[in-house]
Amino acid sequence: MLKYIAKRIGLAVVTVWAVATLTFFLMNMVPGGPFLSEKAISPQATAALEAKYGLDKPLFQQYLTYIGGAVQGDFGDSLKQRGRTVTEIILMKFPVSARVGGISVLVALTLGIPLGCIAALKRGKFLDSLISVVATCGIAVPSFVICTVLLYTFGAKLKLLPTVGLTSWKNYIMPVMALSFYPTAYIMRLMRSSMLDVLGQDYMRTAKAKGVSGFVSLFKHALRNAILPVVTYVGPMLAYTVTGSFVVEKIFTIPGLGGEFIGAINGRDYTLIMGTTIFLATLIIVMNVVVDIVYKIVDPRIKLK
Amino acid sequence: MSEYLVDIKNERLSFFTPAGEVKALNDVSIHLKEGEVLGIVGESGSGKSVTAYSLMGLTAYPGKLIGGSLYFNGHQVDQMTDKEMRKIRGNEISIIFQDPMTSLNPVYTIGNQIMEAILLHTDKSKEQARERAKELLELVGINEPDKRLKQYPHELSGGMRQRVMIAIALACEPKLLIADEPTTALDVTIQAQILELMMDLKKKLGMAIIMITHDLGVVASMCDRIAVMYAGKVIEYGTADDIFYNPKHQYTKGLIRSIPRIDAKEHERLIPIEGTPVDMLNPPKGCPFAPRCEECMKICLREMPPVTDLGDVHYTQCWLIQKEEMEKGAAK
């Protein structure tokens, strides 16, 4: 187990480094720069600013300087938000995103798993068909369309829910719905098919032949086997939630890291782009390791290598 | 109360599938006394498993009992609720399945799965149940029971897993053990070991056994009675001697001809039964074996043969035998 974790940490460092390097050079290939759009600034001032942040140096030297700093935990100052370090910004904005994203993930799991099970148990009945239709919609419709429809109906027409900011619990409803719709639908489908598969397995018949009640055989014998594909999906789901949050936070004007990231890209805030990218990459990798360990706990057949 | 431990009378069972009614069992009668071994033989699809499962209330959807009655140990099984059935399953009747590789739950330990049956049907504490599980593993010839209890199914070989299945089945000392082709999925050497173990356990514990197989040779030495099934019917029933030394039905004779013999000479070939099994969706009006029978007569195609009694237990369903017996009767 320890060996496995050490190995995964090593791999994670390499992955994050690769992501950072790729982002660094791609980002610099995109035309424009952090200080170009600010019309009021004279060319001399721009040059002075660029010199201050080292942007006048050759690209490769900039890269080495950045990586050197990052290794020591110094992600630099934001180029656009004067006086704030990238670390400060991430620490301030991430909790907001984490709350919206975390709630969405929980909603997806707590709705998707039972609904998928119910669909499987009621296979071919009305409830199953209904759940299947909803699931298909959830998978087919992109999240920005869902956002727009939600905003239009609940926000603009019915005026039931606030559309901007995150001041009360009501503000969470629409973003969470937008963010959790796809994963919920996906988990429902996954759970349904894996539950159907498990219910037909020989060991379910063994359980029944032992005299186990339907309830126990469902919760003890079936669920733990049927949930395995869902556990594997949790990794990709987290990645989806992170990327989905970029769009959703922008649309609902949520002051989170996703919106900040989009802003940083538009404003060519190089240090903030890098910092956020490294942070999110690390987050996703760490969560995937956690998921792998959980998988190992649920399924004893899995060997962590 | 019936003198039999198992008494299945005129059982009819159908699967109502989208394609139509599959008449899996047509008038099956089987009985078995305490401590006896009954072999059910027949080719794939003849209804062996369906008969056994229905006795445990394990008939798979969309199967439905549509006639007859099933008695076990004085209970009328077909009239019992699922809750009542659960008290019997795994307690008074146990079953081992064909494929030990898939019959154990992969995510629970061997110990957990053996103890589950014990805890369900007895008042034993967890500790006592663990002790009992250890005892059972020793009983079925598994060494290092302490270690095995903590292992998962995938860590055990096929033969070992079947031994574990037997341990689970025996957990509550059932009166009847059903073995549904318990060795088909195993290597030949392991097969022999498992059968030997079962006979050994039967001697020790004295339970009755229903041994389901498509290989008559396997059960020859161990069965008191044998039921030969064909197309959802028991076409011949008798003691092992009746079936082996005095087979009457053409299908039984064919089965016996197809058993590999240890004393067979090199050039003697096995004689398989020609033809294909019946289509159970559209069973023929007359004798189901008629299309494959060398002795087939006109009446065989028109009408189902009646039951012909040949002795205390021996009976068959065949026009040819019916005719012979009637001629014998007339001659007297």
Ligand SMILES: Nc1ncnc2c1ncn2[C@@H]1O[C@H](COP(=O)(O)OP(=O)(O)OP(=O)(O)O)[C@@H](O)[C@H]1O
């Ligand atoms: N769940 C089911 N749905 C529809 N038909 C079924 C079902 N289970 C069994 N049958 C039918 O019942 C008949 C008897 O099946 P059964 O499983 O008892 O055969 P068997 O004698 O045990 O054969 P095998 O040696 O292959 O195990 C078959 O014709 C099969 O098509």
Ligand code: SF4
């Ligand atoms: S009833 Fe006729 S067809 Fe059927 S086994 Fe007997 S002789 Fe053959």
Ligand SMILES: [Mg+2]
């Ligand atoms: Mg079978």
